[in-house]
Amino acid sequence: MRNDPxxxxxxxxVGGGFGGLYAARALARMPVRITLVDRRNHHxxxxxxxxxxxxxxxxxxxxxxxxxxxxxxxxxxxxxxxxTSVDAANRRLALADGELTYDYLVLAAGAAHSYFGHxxxxxxxxxxxxxxxxxxxxxxxxxxxxxxxxxxxPGTRAALLTFVVVGGGPTGVELAGAIAExxxxxxxxxxxxxxxxxxxxxxxxxxPRIVPSYPEKLSIEGVRELRALGVEVRTNTQVTSITPEAxxxxxxxxxxxxxxxxxxxxxxxxxxxxxxxxxRAGRVIVExxxxxxxxxxxxxxxxxxxxxxxxxxxxPGVCPVAIQEARAVAENIEQALRGxxxxxxxxxxxxxxxxxxxxxxxxxxxxxxxxxxxxWLAWLFIHIFFLIGFRNRLIVMIExxxxxxxxxxxxxxxxxxxxxxxx
Amino acid sequence: MRNDPxxxxxxxxVGGGFGGLYAARALARMPVRITLVDRRNHHxxxxxxxxxxxxxxxxxxxxxxxxxxxxxxxxxxxxxxxxTSVDAANRRLALADGELTYDYLVLAAGAAHSYFGHxxxxxxxxxxxxxxxxxxxxxxxxxxxxxxxxxxxPGTRAALLTFVVVGGGPTGVELAGAIAExxxxxxxxxxxxxxxxxxxxxxxxxxPRIVPSYPEKLSIEGVRELRALGVEVRTNTQVTSITPEAxxxxxxxxxxxxxxxxxxxxxxxxxxxxxxxxxRAGRVIVExxxxxxxxxxxxxxxxxxxxxxxxxxxxPGVCPVAIQEARAVAENIEQALRGxxxxxxxxxxxxxxxxxxxxxxxxxxxxxxxxxxxxWLAWLFIHIFFLIGFRNRLIVMIExxxxxxxxxxxxxxxxxxxxxxxx
Numbered sequence: 038m039r040n041d042p043x044x045x046x047x048x049x050x051v052g053g054g055f056g057g058l059y060a061a062r063a064l065a066r067m068p069v070r071i072t073l074v075d076r077r078n079h080h081x082x083x084x085x086x087x088x089x090x091x092x093x094x095x096x097x098x099x100x101x102x103x104x105x106x107x108x109x110x111x112x113x114x115x116x117x118x119x120x121t122s123v124d125a126a127n128r129r130l131a132l133a134d135g136e137l138t139y140d141y142l143v144l145a146a147g148a149a150h151s152y153f154g155h156x157x158x159x160x161x162x163x164x165x166x167x168x169x170x171x172x173x174x175x176x177x178x179x180x181x182x183x184x185x186x187x188x189x190x191p192g193t194r195a196a197l198l199t200f201v202v203v204g205g206g207p208t209g210v211e212l213a214g215a216i217a218e219x220x221x222x223x224x225x226x227x228x229x230x231x232x233x234x235x236x237x238x239x240x241x242x243x244x245p246r247i248v249p250s251y252p253e254k255l256s257i258e259g260v261r262e263l264r265a266l267g268v269e270v271r272t273n274t275q276v277t278s279i280t281p282e283a284x285x286x287x288x289x290x291x292x293x294x295x296x297x298x299x300x301x302x303x304x305x306x307x308x309x310x311x312x313x314x315x316x317r318a319g320r321v322i323v324e325x326x327x328x329x330x331x332x333x334x335x336x337x338x339x340x341x342x343x344x345x346x347x348x349x350x351x352x353p354g355v356c357p358v359a360i361q362e363a364r365a366v367a368e369n370i371e372q373a374l375r376g377x378x379x380x381x382x383x384x385x386x387x388x389x390x391x392x393x394x395x396x397x398x399x400x401x402x403x404x405x406x407x408x409x410x411x412x413w414l415a416w417l418f419i420h421i422f423f424l425i426g427f428r429n430r431l432i433v434m435i436e437x438x439x440x441x442x443x444x445x446x447x448x449x450x451x452x453x454x455x456x457x458x459x460x
Numbered sequence: 461m462r463n464d465p466x467x468x469x470x471x472x473x474v475g476g477g478f479g480g481l482y483a484a485r486a487l488a489r490m491p492v493r494i495t496l497v498d499r500r501n502h503h504x505x506x507x508x509x510x511x512x513x514x515x516x517x518x519x520x521x522x523x524x525x526x527x528x529x530x531x532x533x534x535x536x537x538x539x540x541x542x543x544t545s546v547d548a549a550n551r552r553l554a555l556a557d558g559e560l561t562y563d564y565l566v567l568a569a570g571a572a573h574s575y576f577g578h579x580x581x582x583x584x585x586x587x588x589x590x591x592x593x594x595x596x597x598x599x600x601x602x603x604x605x606x607x608x609x610x611x612x613x614p615g616t617r618a619a620l621l622t623f624v625v626v627g628g629g630p631t632g633v634e635l636a637g638a639i640a641e642x643x644x645x646x647x648x649x650x651x652x653x654x655x656x657x658x659x660x661x662x663x664x665x666x667x668p669r670i671v672p673s674y675p676e677k678l679s680i681e682g683v684r685e686l687r688a689l690g691v692e693v694r695t696n697t698q699v700t701s702i703t704p705e706a707x708x709x710x711x712x713x714x715x716x717x718x719x720x721x722x723x724x725x726x727x728x729x730x731x732x733x734x735x736x737x738x739x740r741a742g743r744v745i746v747e748x749x750x751x752x753x754x755x756x757x758x759x760x761x762x763x764x765x766x767x768x769x770x771x772x773x774x775x776p777g778v779c780p781v782a783i784q785e786a787r788a789v790a791e792n793i794e795q796a797l798r799g800x801x802x803x804x805x806x807x808x809x810x811x812x813x814x815x816x817x818x819x820x821x822x823x824x825x826x827x828x829x830x831x832x833x834x835x836w837l838a839w840l841f842i843h844i845f846f847l848i849g850f851r852n853r854l855i856v857m858i859e860x861x862x863x864x865x866x867x868x869x870x871x872x873x874x875x876x877x878x879x880x881x882x883x
Contacts, residue, residue: 049539065700077874078602078603078606078872078873079872079873081873085618095518095519095520095521095871096518096871096873096875097518097871097872097873098518100873102650102872102873104651105650105872108649108650110647114653115650115652116609116610117603117606117610117874118609131824134610135610168873168875172875179501180501180540183501184540186539186540187539187540187541187558191871222461226527226531227527227528227531227538228534229537230529245578291672303830321781385490435855435858436855448518448519449501449502449525450501450502450519450520450525450591451500451501451502451540452519452591452592452595456743
């Protein structure tokens with residue numbers, strides 16, 4: 038191991054999400070120089086992003102500047118920049134405005150939306166990945182009620198008050214539950230010409246059940262909880278077209294002005310530049326030690342990676358996978374520094390959870406499976422516990438206590454151009 | 461007085477700022493139908509907007525949905541819409557997408573920036589009126605530090621780390637103090653290549669002293685407090701040109717990539733459509749009873765109005781003026797409903813206050829004039845007290861307590877396109 042900082046191996050981490058951040062932290066005590074590059078200045082606590090989209094939390098409650106989080110870790114330099122391609126043969130990254138060389142590379146650039154070849158649906162049905170996405174969805178939801186209040190035509194008014202969420206995974210379930218709750222409670226008495234409690238919220242899932250990655254018992258419980266909030270759940274329903282006016286399911290046309298996409302993700306376009314095999318969702322098919330074939334210095338983790346060596350299927354795109362992969366990569370880099378061989382990655386699945394509206398949730402921790410209020414409480418404490426930064430935890434706790442007591446949502450702001458025609 | 465709701469006089473209020481909101485509230489018990497129109501869905505607590513621009517608070521901390529605030533007042537309907545012109549002869553308003561007729565009209569549409577005929581300066585030097593303005597300014601300030609961290613050329617790096625605030629009124633003083641504080645404390649240890657504490661913050665005032673509307677003693681105290689924070693205060697300095705690279709004062713050229721405009725305001729363009737005399741700043745010159753000549757049913761209040769009947773000069777564009785005018789208008793409408801004559805408006809000046817950085821302020825309440833920590837405490841409690849909504853007060857209090865203890869700023873997020881070329 039070398040000890041002069043100038044000659045220490047240079048580890049470049051691309052992405053400041055859970056994978057990138059935990060990789061940097063796990064390398065804190067090792068004799069390496071780390072450069073973390075992200076095109077955003079903030080780490081985002083993505084599990085709570087739907088709460089920003091539904092006006093319960095503010096962006097700053099769930100996001101923290103990356104350089105603030107890593108301030109005290111002296112072996113890290115944080116750069117704001119966009120990596121455009123990887124030249125693995127020469128251990129070099131091209132940035133939008135420069136380049137970087139590396140000894141070890143950790144790619145953790147995450148995922149984008151995938152419309153399964155229908156990219157034209159993107160304008161009518163935004164997805165939820167970034168803070169900007171969340172604010173755009175919040176704008177659309179709140180603006181739909183405002184436009185309905187002024188609309189005289191009953192058909193148009195009904196379409197303005199119909200909200201369709203495409204995709205019955207955890208994000209779709211949480212979004213649909215939150216929209217139903219806004220309309221039933223937070224907005225209930227705010228309008229004069231419309232009754233927000235009559236808004237239709239439709240959750241559409243192509244497969245036979247919602248939250249398909251959860252045990253079946255929780256899918257059934259989830260449907261029950263969503264129906265109690267007034268959400269229409271439609272399984273085995275394939276979306277065939279989305280326009281600004283309506284969603285089509287084969288012959289059926291459902292007029293709806295607000296459609297949200299929670300159905301598909303695709304890995305970062307960066308994966309393409311590696312020149313290695315990708316799976317159908319665009320993820321990099323990684324070796325058991327999370328490297329790519331022929332490049333022991335190049336790791337891919339998180340939503341960008343397809344790790345299939347454990348169950349035959351890729352691991353899901355959730356935080357615990359990214360965090361455990363990040364730690365495994367740090368251990369392997371340490372092995373390399375000591376001249377030892379890499380160990381294979383093994384994922385320990387501790388369960389999943391989702392929340393449905395104000396006081397119901399779905400939890401699945403090891404053999405425990407439970408829903409209802411207990412599920413919601415478990416969800417609440419685990420999410421607040423993992424929120425990065427004390428201030429955020431406290432503020433989020435108060436926002437929720439306030440929202441819980443009063444049914445109000447504190448961040449009901451329409452920002453951006455209210456005259457935008459796409460709603 | 462008529463009591464059938466359908467035949468009650470229709471009062472239209474344009475604008476949901478302090479003037480419009482307090483006018484609506486003051487008319488709560490009167491037998492009128494009220495329609496409040498705003499092109500935004502939220503009321504903004506403008507005195508704290510600079511705290512959003514400098515990453516201390518989130519937008520939702522200082523803004524509340526107008527229809528939420530007026531929820532329980534049954535005689536008000538809130539409409540999201542943009543009023544484009546007033547047809548006073550026919551008591552009719554044109555909206556961007558419709559029209560409204562009225563019996564009484566209260567115009568409280570506020571003010572926009574004025575670049576004194578140099579509208580081309582707007583792109584290089586944004587002003588601070590809306591939440592979008594505040595987020596844009598926050599983006600520019602934070603991004604300047606990020607770009608400086610990656611910049612190799614010393615001249616360009618110095619320009620990136622130079623922040624110029626044009627205008628030495630309360631907003632300019634507060635902005636300059638907050639930027640100096642961010643660089644000296646919140647960001648101090650976050651960068652590796654630059655030292656944020658070396659950032660230059662320059663406050664430029666064309667007149668002989670800062671906060672010219674305050675007693676002279678407080679101007680001197682303010683300069684002392686700003687200098688203690690590291691702000692360069694330049695009075696008697698006239699800006700002659702602003703480009704994306706530099707600010708010019710006659711022959712002198714100061715390279716600076718971030719320039720903020722706190723110098724001039726102009727009334728809403730709506731004022732023009734009234735066809736009555738405006739003052740040089742575009743404000744409507746109102747009668748002693750806040751109406752316009754020949755239209756006893758049409759009131760203009762707040763930043764849109766020039767009320768000169770008390771001191772010979774127009775009253776300043778501050779909240780207390782708008783609130784007192786709103787109450788006077790409500791009283792006059794009540795007089796009209798009773799068939800009585802209008803009374804003249806009389807403004808009671810209770811003083812002004814501004815804050816400088818983390819623990820210093822300038823206060824002027826009646827005969828009391830004080831600065832320093834006491835001035836800051838007075839400012840803090842009065843501003844939190846007047847913040848609309850319990851939740852906001854509590855959250856803001858915690859954010860400040862947290863910021864005070866740790867010197868941190870919780871909302872340091874760069875959103876929007878980080879590649880925008882104008883910084």
